[in-house]
Amino acid sequence: MSDEENFEIFDTCSNPNGHGHDYAIQVKLNGEIDPESGMIYSLQDLDDIMNPVIEELDHKRLDIEIPYFENQQPTGENIAKYIWNKIKPNLNNKLIHIKLSETSRSYFEYYEEDNYPYER
Amino acid sequence: MGFKKLLTKKMEFSASHRYWNKGWSEEKNISVFGKSAGPHGHGHNYNLEVTVEGEVDAETGMIINLYELKSVMSEVLLDFDHKHLNEDNHHFKDIVPTTENIARVLWDLLEEKLADNPKCSLYRVRLYETQDLYVDYWRK
Numbered sequence: 001m002s003d004e005e006n007f008e009i010f011d012t013c014s015n016p017n018g019h020g021h022d023y024a025i026q027v028k029l030n031g032e033i034d035p036e037s038g039m040i041y042s043l044q045d046l047d048d049i050m051n052p053v054i055e056e057l058d059h060k061r062l063d064i065e066i067p068y069f070e071n072q073q074p075t076g077e078n079i080a081k082y083i084w085n086k087i088k089p090n091l092n093n094k095l096i097h098i099k100l101s102e103t104s105r106s107y108f109e110y111y112e113e114d115n116y117p118y119e120r
Numbered sequence: 121m122g123f124k125k126l127l128t129k130k131m132e133f134s135a136s137h138r139y140w141n142k143g144w145s146e147e148k149n150i151s152v153f154g155k156s157a158g159p160h161g162h163g164h165n166y167n168l169e170v171t172v173e174g175e176v177d178a179e180t181g182m183i184i185n186l187y188e189l190k191s192v193m194s195e196v197l198l199d200f201d202h203k204h205l206n207e208d209n210h211h212f213k214d215i216v217p218t219t220e221n222i223a224r225v226l227w228d229l230l231e232e233k234l235a236d237n238p239k240c241s242l243y244r245v246r247l248y249e250t251q252d253l254y255v256d257y258w259r260k
Contacts, residue, residue, distance in 0.1 A: 001179075009180055009185065010180075010185075011185075011187050072181060073179075073180060073181025073182070074181070075176075075180070075181035075182050076127070077125055077127065077176045077181055077182060077183055078176065078181045080125075081123075081125075081176070104130075105129060105130040105131070106127070106128065106129045106130065106186060107127075107128050108125070108126065108127050108128075109124070109125070109126040109127075109128070109171075110123060110124070110125055110126075111123065111124050112122070112123055112124070113122045113123065113124045114122070116124070120243070120244050120256065120258055
């Protein structure tokens with residue numbers, strides 16, 4: 001796309017030097033409560049899975065420093081999907097929902113429709 | 121398996137309202153609505169959360185441009201923000217402007233405006249009347 005088309009669609013988000021957000025990621029796990037530990041999933045283990053993914057993205061220019069976003073727009077929609085795909089295989093099928101907040105006034109959700117127990 | 125992709129945008133507006141059913145006696149109105157039936161109305165800082173669903177466009181990486189959603193919400197809220205809903209908004213001429221009814225009216229207005237965009241559809245309207253109270257409204 002031309003510069004004009006990019007500015008038309010992406011507006012201030014197409015600023016050549018980028019712009020930043022304080023993203024917040026929220027994940028929802030669903031599962032049985034283990035009778036011995038009393039937990040669905042160890043929060044320590046969850047941290048160990050989440051932290052490297054966050055570490056990779058934190059304080060980075062996503063479109064320059066993260067290879068995946070060289071060919072994908074680093075929109076909230078695509079970042080949520082990226083994080084989902086990174087952590088999902090390590091969570092024993094317990095991950096059911098991801099919510100990525102871009103600002104205090106906007107957020108993105110990503111989940112498998114057939115594997116989500118709530119209506120909305 | 122299908123993936124659900126949702127985008128939610130929040131926007132605040134301020135409005136006043138009075139809970140009053142014209143078909144009821146004063147006694148019944150006060151007994152049902154209590155303080156909310158006060159003759160001069162009262163105000164809230166409402167928070168509207170609009171959730172849309174759709175496919176992520178391969179070129180833009182977006183379900184809908186947030187600027188577009190913002191302008192749709194701003195236009196709809198023109199008749200709500202800093203208005204006395206009973207007096208200034210014709211949608212509440214014959215229905216009580218409860219949070220439930222405001223959410224339903226907002227759904228209709230937002231759905232109509234979003235119909236111009238074939239790539240996304242309205243998924244849920246969540247309306248906070250105060251921090252402690254909200255109504256969810258959706259239609260299948």
